[in-house]
Amino acid sequence: MSRSASPPLSACAWPRRALGLAAALALTACASVTPLPARPPADTSPVPAQWSAASGSAQPTALAQWWQRFDDPQLTALVAQALQANTSVKSAQAALRQARAQRDAQAAANGPSISASASAQRSQNGNADGSNRFQTGFDARWEPDLFGGNRATLDAAEAGARAAQTGLADVQVSLAAEVAVAYIELRGLQARLDIASRNLATQQETLQITRWRAQAGLASSLDLEQAIAATEQTRAQIPALQTSVAQSLNALAVLTGQVPGALQATLGRTGAIPAAPADLALAFPAETLRQRPDVRSAEHQVSAALARVSAADAARYPSFQLSGSLGLSALTLGTLTDGASVLRSVLASVSVPLFDGGALRAQVQAQQAALDQARAAHEAAVLGALQDVEDALAALRGDREKLVRQQAAADAATNAELLARQRYQSGLIDFRTVLDTQRSRLSTQDSVASTQATLSADHVRLYKALGGGWTPADTTAATRH
Template sequence: MPVPQTPPRAVAVAPLLAALVLAGCANQTPFALDSATAVPSSWAAQDAVQTAGSATAQPPEPLHQWWQQLGDAQLAGLITQALQTHTSMRGARAAVEQARAQLEVQAAGQLPAVDASGTAQRSRSAGSTRNNFQLGLDASWEPDLFGRIASGVRASQADLLAAQEGVAAAQVALAAEVAVNYINLRSQQQRLQIAQQNLAAQRETAQIAQWRVQAGLASAVAAQQARTIVEQTAAQLPALQAGMAQSRHALAVLTGQPPAALDEALAASVPVPQPPATLALAFPADTLRQRPDVRQAEQRVRAAWERVAQAEARRLPSLRIGGTLGLQALTLDALTGGGASVASLLASVSLPVFDGGALRAQVRVQQAALEQARVGYEEAVLLALQDVEDALVALRGERQRLERLGAAAEAAANAALLAQNQYASGLVDFQTVLDTQRTLLSVQDSVASSAAGVATGHVRLYKALGGGWQAL
């Protein structure tokens, strides 16, 4: 009995089965991100605010809408509007859509491609005319033997996640910028009121000095000195008013409006938003997981890792399977009536043999890009830790400064009142009155600036902690 021969179709399919087995056995080293940066267990300046892990063991504050803790509804409304309309947010969202579309492009490479085609040919030879009509479907598919296509998909997924983290980072920066400009506006309004109040008191003193000069009880020098301090104080008002206008313009643009759109809404003077007395912080490691810029840097490392694997897979064999299924006829009526069926199947394997070292160099290119991404991640971690520590130190120093300035302002107010009363009674010279009034204005202005500095310090701390966004 003759030995049965292997059918030709089985011989053709055998290499395909072997390729699929290889694809199933292909394995890639899993992604791992090792940072050389040692993350501390707690903040060095943790005494600046009440921290998690203290004696009370408070959980960290929710930071995704930290501006609600400032108790200013107008500020909250401005931040909400800015997050919806500012150009940075629209640009970041467009980057997400671009990354999502690129992911779809990469994922489509894992599926078969099918094209429809139709041809009509008319030829004449040796006095005879011949027609040929064809309709068909052409299909092709590349099995992902060594994970090249899958690596590209995973790289695009990491790019999409990095773009989404970019939206979060834009939210963090924008919310903080709106809050800082709003605090500056309210601080300048308060400083303007202080200057106007001191100007009124100085004008009263100047009037008293003028009366004493007219009565022959003082020289004209005293009146000119009084006029000098009045004009110096009045000269501060235009600068404060200009600063207020610039802050209003900045807030309008941040909320997607023309510069003068908020002039009326923000004209009334209101107190500077007051931050909470204490703030429970997350641990450094938790903060790094919260900050979108650190998370974005991590995703960039992941994308670079996958592109190294993709470049290495390009140096390995690749398999492509293609086929055609269609109809062919000599006349159009015969074609639409069924025609003759035509089918073909083709499998091809390709292996780079000599390319002048281009593929090997491309691997090195991606490896260098991976190293750059890793360095960028370590830099993001270090800068995040520095941001929090700097914000804590600055906040602690500003609080101490405000406490001292408050005591100084109280003493300066008492000194100015006593000096004015004693001058009216002729007990002190006019220079003492001028010195106390000048000191009072300076100290009160410093108190207002320091109070705004404390509020701004909280905003910068919230930003450093990665507050201002919420994961979906």
């Protein structure tokens, strides 16, 4: 007894069978995939409840544009110019555009692709008549992301774009602080130069008085030589300060994207050292860490590394591809549009890694090691941020106390120098006392100017350590475009 033959499969039945087989394999393999966490684990670094200089219950000061707290229009203009024209900012902006383009390219690669083609062929064999063939059509291809590998690669690209965005913010924060410190240093040097010039004028008056007294026999030649030596020592300080002022002007010009010497006309004259108000209220440490762009960038790098682990793990399982084509093929252009010239094809394929010598598993281990590195870098960024704030607070406290003492010393030295000159002119004291009081006055006044600049720079470093200079909400919104 013979069995009837099975009916032949139609052309459309093969794709359905292939798709069914691919789905069955997918469901079988899915059961063995180990799911990975979608977000990086919470940071385990110890974060203190408050800073060493607690600000009480006051609302933290807004620091998005902290340089305006110095109330110095020239400083504000310099920071704005630097944020627009500095080469480091331009490079970070280009890196952000690159990261976003890579993210968009990966997103496009995850979807189906369609291409069009056309060809014309003329062939001839020996003495036979030549023949023509004309073809045109469309090809489509799509790889279903059954195990999330493509999605994980896109997540890594998205995290990379966010890291580039916060990297740009970190450059802007650092640049604003660098410009402010350079400007404060310039004003401090100009103040010290002015102090040296004023003390030189006083010493020249004393030198002239000493000459008159020596000519009248009321002072010795030793007093005259000591007066000359003290005057020349002070005069020798002026060229060094002038050199430092010129170098500071050049540094500021380069930071703002200009050629050296471009700021001589606007900043060449002596200006007051900018001082920040003392009413700064600090946010809690945890809030500061969320504000810091470098900490956020490190967190995004952890997310990117975690996504790459998922992508490497998904590569160990079967991959599927659907493709098809629809076209026309004919011997003449006139018959190209006939229904008989239509070509159709559908293909479903599956690729299963069977033996690779452990290469795919090693790739997963490599990405896991990269994830561990990213987590360590994030922890280092957190600890570094905490140290930056505490160091800035310690420096601020110490320099405030130092400035009070130095200001009192400078006032006393000024009074002592005035009294010594008056008594020397009356012949009541020797010239050595005058020299000592003049040196003390110059030294204490110079120290006051230096500490004032240092104290203002301490504020800048604290603003930077607190993550001031950018707005996280605006940055997060910008990454979606």
